[in-house]
Amino acid sequence: MRTPTFTLAAPSQHSDRVDPSISPARSDSHLPVDPAVTSATVIPIASGKGGVGKSVFAVGLAAALARLGRKTVLIDLDFGAPNTHSLLGIRNEHPGVGDFLRVRGSDLASLRVETSITDLTFLPGDGHSPLMPSITYAEKLKLGRAIAALPAEFVVLDLGGGSATTTLDLFSMVPRGILLTVPELPTFMNLMAFLRNLVFRRIERGVRGNLFLREYMRNLRGRSIHEETVRVSEILEHVHTEDPVLGERVAEIIRSIRPRLILNFGTDPGELSWLMRAASVVRERLSVQLDSFGFLPIDPELIRAIRQARPVFDTPHDGVAAIAIRRLADRVARLWGTDLENCFERLVADTHLVFEGGGPAAAARRDL
Numbered sequence: 575m576r577t578p579t580f581t582l583a584a585p586s587q588h589s590d591r592v593d594p595s596i597s598p599a600r601s602d603s604h605l606p607v608d609p610a611v612t613s614a615t616v617i618p619i620a621s622g623k624g625g626v627g628k629s630v631f632a633v634g635l636a637a638a639l640a641r642l643g644r645k646t647v648l649i650d651l652d653f654g655a656p657n658t659h660s661l662l663g664i665r666n667e668h669p670g671v672g673d674f675l676r677v678r679g680s681d682l683a684s685l686r687v688e689t690s691i692t693d694l695t696f697l698p699g700d701g702h703s704p705l706m707p708s709i710t711y712a713e714k715l716k717l718g719r720a721i722a723a724l725p726a727e728f729v730v731l732d733l734g735g736g737s738a739t740t741t742l743d744l745f746s747m748v749p750r751g752i753l754l755t756v757p758e759l760p761t762f763m764n765l766m767a768f769l770r771n772l773v774f775r776r777i778e779r780g781v782r783g784n785l786f787l788r789e790y791m792r793n794l795r796g797r798s799i800h801e802e803t804v805r806v807s808e809i810l811e812h813v814h815t816e817d818p819v820l821g822e823r824v825a826e827i828i829r830s831i832r833p834r835l836i837l838n839f840g841t842d843p844g845e846l847s848w849l850m851r852a853a854s855v856v857r858e859r860l861s862v863q864l865d866s867f868g869f870l871p872i873d874p875e876l877i878r879a880i881r882q883a884r885p886v887f888d889t890p891h892d893g894v895a896a897i898a899i900r901r902l903a904d905r906v907a908r909l910w911g912t913d914l915e916n917c918f919e920r921l922v923a924d925t926h927l928v929f930e931g932g933g934p935a936a937a938a939r940r941d942l
């Protein structure tokens with residue numbers, strides 16, 4: 575029997591917009607959004623669990639992109655606990671995504687709320703209607719299409735923690751997304767669970783008419799992430815042996831998953847090795863390529879602001895987290911739509927430059 579080989583080569587130049595190869599006519603592993611109505615570059619931000627800094631980072635990134643003169647919309651999509659408005663210092667009194675989903679014919683763009691930052695608008699989560707995690711696939715599609723059509727250069731999605739299918743599907747509406755983690759083992763295990771659920775969801779949706787695969791995946795879902803046996807390479811081999819065409823389709827779906835990882839709550843650049851280890855474990859177990867994208871230092875000033883209910887990043891200040899996020903926003907503005915080469919080495923060099931170059935002084939230097 576021929577042993578199939580599956581490469582992890584980067585998929586051919588993704589668009590940074592919605593994947594144009596996606597057409598509603600075939601089974602889609604992505605949430606299928608018509609590229610013809612897409613105007614914005616959508617950046618979903620997710621993580622395996624709550625409390626890792628997604629909302630803080632989403633606000634910081636959106637604010638920094640807007641300060642670069644890029645029209646940006648930040649959307650609170652934490653189904654269950656939408657609270658991004660509080661970080662922006664905006665009262666919870668505006669209609670939001672929950673209302674958009676409930677009210678027929680409503681226009682998402684018209685629900686945007688001005689912020690204190692020029693070029694940054696905000697779409698609240700629940701507003702007057704709760705943002706429920708149990709939305710239908712048709713509602714996700716309606717939401718995905720409205721998000722992609724927003725009149726902005728960048729749309730930042732602040733998703734909820736964990737692997738709810740709504741979160742997985744919205745994270746999958748574009749080829750590239752950001753995952754946050756912290757340099758601690760339990761959080762890393764949550765990230766692995768998120769990625770495994772993402773891979774399974776994408777395979778299940780991408781080949782959902784296939785009964786053999788559906789049954790096979792259902793059995794696998796019952797197994798623990800800790801079991802050595804749950805390796806995506808084995809799934810690929812098994813499927814390929816049964817049906818080579820189906821096997822290639824599944825391999826293609828997996829190759830199209832290429833998230834970018836940010837380490838938050840950093841205390842020392844040495845912790846960057848977490849990113850390399852994470853990428854290596856994820857490649858080995860899940861056959862997914864994870865790009866190292868950022869390192870955010872822990873910032874006591876940020877904690878103080880949030881505890882005192884002050885807005886974060888509302889002024890261009892030089893806190894350590896703000897500097898790191900500004901550099902990341904610059905990276906996003908220049909490189910988001912391209913596949914990243916040597917991203918780990920570049921991030922290590924840049925992080926050392928910021929840490930050892932004396933914080934604010936280094937902020938002015940060009941990103942690597």
Ligand SMILES: Nc1ncnc2c1ncn2[C@@H]1O[C@H](COP(=O)(O)OP(=O)(O)O)[C@@H](O)[C@H]1O
Nearest residue numbers: 624625626627628629630871872873876877895
């Ligand atoms: N880089 C950081 N430095 C200091 N505190 C942080 C940082 N990132 C996040 N936090 C703290 O973590 C808390 C949770 O962050 P949040 O963005 O709400 O997490 P999530 O959206 O992932 O649930 C914040 O209230 C803040 O106190």
Ligand SMILES: [Mg+2]
Nearest residue numbers: 628629652733
């Ligand atoms: Mg949050």
